[in-house]
Amino acid sequence: xxxxxxxxxxxxxxxxxxxxxxxxxxLKGMFPYAFPSFGAARMGAPMNAFVRVDxxxxxxxxxxxxxxxxxxxxxxxxxxxxxxSGLKDNGIVIISGNEADVIIPKAxxxxxxxxxxxxxxxxxxxxxxxxxxxxxxxxxxxxxxLTMDDLNEALRHRFSEKLQDGNIKAAKEGxxxxxxxxx
Amino acid sequence: xxxxxEGSYAVAEIxxxxxxxxxSAYPITPQTHIVEGLAQIVANGELNAQCVNxxxxxxxxxxxxxxxxxxxxxxxxxxxxxxxYMAEVVYNIAGLRLPVVMTVAARAISAPINIWNxxxxxxxxxxxxxxxxxxxxxxxAVDLHLIAxxxxxxxxxxLPVMVIMDGFILxxxxxTIDMPEQADVDKFLPPYKxxxxxDVEKPMTFGPLVDPESYMETRYAIQxxxxxxxxxxxxxxxxxxxxxxxxxxGLIEEYKTKDAERVIVAVGSVCGTIKEVVDxxxxxxxxxxxxxxxxYRPFPAQQISEALKNIPKVAVVDRAVSLGSIAPLAGxxxxxxxGKAKKPKMISSFVxxxxxxDITKDSIKEIFRLLTGKEKQGEFVDLKPELLKENYEDPV
Numbered sequence: 001x002x003x004x005x006x007x008x009x010x011x012x013x014x015x016x017x018x019x020x021x022x023x024x025x026x027l028k029g030m031f032p033y034a035f036p037s038f039g040a041a042r043m044g045a046p047m048n049a050f051v052r053v054d055x056x057x058x059x060x061x062x063x064x065x066x067x068x069x070x071x072x073x074x075x076x077x078x079x080x081x082x083x084x085s086g087l088k089d090n091g092i093v094i095i096s097g098n099e100a101d102v103i104i105p106k107a108x109x110x111x112x113x114x115x116x117x118x119x120x121x122x123x124x125x126x127x128x129x130x131x132x133x134x135x136x137x138x139x140x141x142x143x144x145x146l147t148m149d150d151l152n153e154a155l156r157h158r159f160s161e162k163l164q165d166g167n168i169k170a171a172k173e174g175x176x177x178x179x180x181x182x183x
Numbered sequence: 184x185x186x187x188x189e190g191s192y193a194v195a196e197i198x199x200x201x202x203x204x205x206x207s208a209y210p211i212t213p214q215t216h217i218v219e220g221l222a223q224i225v226a227n228g229e230l231n232a233q234c235v236n237x238x239x240x241x242x243x244x245x246x247x248x249x250x251x252x253x254x255x256x257x258x259x260x261x262x263x264x265x266x267x268y269m270a271e272v273v274y275n276i277a278g279l280r281l282p283v284v285m286t287v288a289a290r291a292i293s294a295p296i297n298i299w300n301x302x303x304x305x306x307x308x309x310x311x312x313x314x315x316x317x318x319x320x321x322x323x324a325v326d327l328h329l330i331a332x333x334x335x336x337x338x339x340x341x342l343p344v345m346v347i348m349d350g351f352i353l354x355x356x357x358x359t360i361d362m363p364e365q366a367d368v369d370k371f372l373p374p375y376k377x378x379x380x381x382d383v384e385k386p387m388t389f390g391p392l393v394d395p396e397s398y399m400e401t402r403y404a405i406q407x408x409x410x411x412x413x414x415x416x417x418x419x420x421x422x423x424x425x426x427x428x429x430x431x432x433g434l435i436e437e438y439k440t441k442d443a444e445r446v447i448v449a450v451g452s453v454c455g456t457i458k459e460v461v462d463x464x465x466x467x468x469x470x471x472x473x474x475x476x477x478x479y480r481p482f483p484a485q486q487i488s489e490a491l492k493n494i495p496k497v498a499v500v501d502r503a504v505s506l507g508s509i510a511p512l513a514g515x516x517x518x519x520x521x522g523k524a525k526k527p528k529m530i531s532s533f534v535x536x537x538x539x540x541d542i543t544k545d546s547i548k549e550i551f552r553l554l555t556g557k558e559k560q561g562e563f564v565d566l567k568p569e570l571l572k573e574n575y576e577d578p579v
Contacts, residue, residue, distance in 0.1 A: 015355075019189070022357050026187040034357035041212070041298065057320070057359070059455030062543040063354050 002145065004051040005063045007083045008073035011043040011070055013089035016158070017071065017132040021139070022156040024146045025053045033058040035096065046077055067091060069143055075102040075172075087111060094138050094178075096131045114142050114178050121173045125166040133167040135176030150174055184207035188360050190321040190353040192284055192326045194260070194346075195220030197325045200368040201228045201284075201332055203258040207235045207243040211265040212298045212352055213350040214288040218260055240265040244272035245284075251281035252389055253378030256332065259283070262350060263290035263304045270308060277312025277405065278341045279390050281374070282335030283343040284328060289451065289502075290350040291538040299539020300350040302450065306503040306511050307477070312405045314412055314498040315480040317451045318434075321358040324348040325428060325492040329372055333419050340398035340408055340415065340443065347479075349452040351539070363427055371426045409481040416478060434483040436475040437490050439465060445554045446491060449500040450476050451500050453535070457500075471551055476512065483518035491516075492525040496554045502536045508563050509535050531559040540565055 004021060008014035015036045018044075022032035032053040041043045047142060050064045066086040075097030077083060082105060084093060090110040094104070096118035107113050116138045118131025140146045146172070155167050185477060194217050196205075203534065206225070208218035225234040233250075237243045248258035252537050262271060266287055276283050286303050291297040305315060316331060320322035324346065331344035331489060348354055365373075413434065420433035436459055440446050447457050454475040464471045474490055476483070491497055499517075501510035508514070513532035520526040533550050536542040546565050553559055 019187075021356050023187050026359060031359050032187070032357065035352065036355055037351075038298075059320075059454045060459045060544070061452045063541050065543070154550075 001052065001054040002068045003066065004069045004071065005029075005064045005067040006049040006051075006071045006073065007077050007081075008047060008049065009077070010038065010041075010045045010047050012073045013130050013132040014047060014049040014073060014076050017073070017136060020133075020136060020151075020154045020158055021051045021146075023157060024150040027150055028146070028154055031053060031057050033060075036065055045083070047120075051157070060067070069139065071139065072092070072096060073132060073135065078102055078104060086181060089105075092142050093105075094135055094142055096135055112142065114138060114181060116174050116177055117152075118170075121170050125170040125173070126163070127166075131170075134170040137171035138178040140171075141175045141178035146174065149160035184362055184364070185435060186360050187357060188321070188362070189216065189355060190197065190355050191216030191288075191355065192220045192349060193321050193325050193358075193362070194328065194348070195224060195358050196253060197259050197364055197368075199224045199367050200363060201258070201328065201372060202230065202374070202539070203232055203235050205247065205257045207237050207246035207259045209237050209240050209243040209261070209265065209569045211240070211262045213290060213300075213354045214262040214265070214286065214364065217286055223570055225275070225348050231264075232406065240268040241272060244269035244276065244545065247283045247285070248272055248276050248279065248281060249406065250282050251276070252279065252381045253528065254373040254375070254382075255382035256336070258285070259284050260272065260286035260288070262288040263292055263298075263520065266304045266308060267292070270311075272410075273308055273313065274311045278401065280341040280405075282332070282341055284331045284335055285345050286328070287347045288322075288346050288350040288354045289347050289563065293543070297538040298350075300352055300502075301537045301539065302347075302502040303504070303537075305345060305347050306505075309480050310340060310343075313452070313478060313480060314342055314409070314478070316346055316478055317351060317476070318346065318348045319436075319452055319454050319475060321348075322360055322429070323354055323431070324353055325360060326423065326427065327415055329368065329427075330416075330431075330433065332372055332375075332421055333410060333422075335413060336375050336378055337415060340412060342379070342405065342408060342412070347451070350565075352452045357483045358426045361429070366542050367426050371423065381383045412485055413478075413481050413485075420449040432477065435479060435486050435490060438473045438475065440472035440494065442470055443468040443494055445496045445498070445551055446472045446489070447492070447498045447500055447547070447550060448474045449511065450479060450512060451502070453500065453502065456544060457541060457547050460544050460551070463544070464548075464551065469551070479512075482515055484515065487516060488519040488523055488526070491527055492520075492523065495528050496529045497530045498550050498554050499530060499532050499546055500550065501534050504534055504561075513561070519569060529554070529558045531562070532563050533559065533564050
């Protein structure tokens, strides 16, 4: 079983991100359980979305406290909150933002952290600062859990034809960026 | 066909296949996506139904009451305060013997305002004469709606059903669903034919003033019918299994209880988490299990006492409170053993997960651990002691 925790602000598309991840896993024949946890019901409020995925039906219904992977869609969330909390010893964190702008907790030896200017990438291809698809591309490169083909199929399923192209390009750039850092 | 769907939209999809003629809709979190999904389905022309946007839940319930009374299959959904606002109509629907099916996205009750999941809303309406069926996951929530119409519209039953799914956890949970095919649904659930209805050609009165000469018999009749429902549910789920290939007991589900020394009794989605813990503890040689109550009304007391009579230690886990008394499910499980010779040595009672307080594997392990000690009565699990300190300091 793999557990993914997404930190975001309401309105940044965390639920979409979780269901895109879920759908990409579903296409591979896996059993995802994607779910949100809202705080105050207003735009900009910190919230979480989660994906728990297994090769069989997921029964566990609690939130995710010891994630394998963490996606942070807004690096300012780390100012007052430890988004790395409970991260597995070999866990991977992908942060939307620039490394110079935030102080992150010291990662353990086998933990990996990637920064992706996801909103800038999104502005370039979609014209709106919704960096979730760029982050998902980065997720594919960083974790090797999903291929870009898996992700692109989920993107095509989710977005109307008009939005597909930009999101697929944004995902590709996120993927390439992390891929180049790994090498 | 296997699909990946959010719980609410999965319910909308199965309701489409049940072909209700009238749907009433009023939004309330976390139920809204269900009627929103249905409104879209009707607008797309995929379902020939009248979708009525009303100004309150009181009217949402009244619309399905009226439509059901003229012999039409109906649907609505609500949650929490919305269920309470429709409460008097909820009782009327059962009293009028109308086979309405309603989804309730189970949620906490104000005040303080809280939109998250527990079972206080549905527990508070348990005595209304409705059948209450609790889903553990989205697939079961989907399937229970088919089972619900089948039971409700049985001409010897004619009672409404609430299909209860945990707010957010299931309504907003995205899961792999085997969505029943229309042809199978049609086979399992033929069009509704009302045994009696409001009809200008054959005038009939529904719900007139009934004086002390005959009111009591109407209540007795519902009570007796609900006993029949206990016998009918396993027959309907057997028929369901034949058509759709998925097997449910429909009253209770026993998971690794046969040789268990400690068993948790619970309702709804938390049972998935408990099963995970049961498997973990079993791998360490601990004899534990879980009994899930699916049908909360009618309450399968006989089946529960039969299933638990040889279990030494039982914990009943409630996600609701009866303020000022024993926790609701615990009281009923204990009552199931009244006058029985064979019963557990200990039945402890725990209250968990109120207002969406997350129930973790550790919460469940703690309950199994507490079962090795003294009997507990209405013990609140995962309380935060720092929030319980009284502090009346002058804010100025």
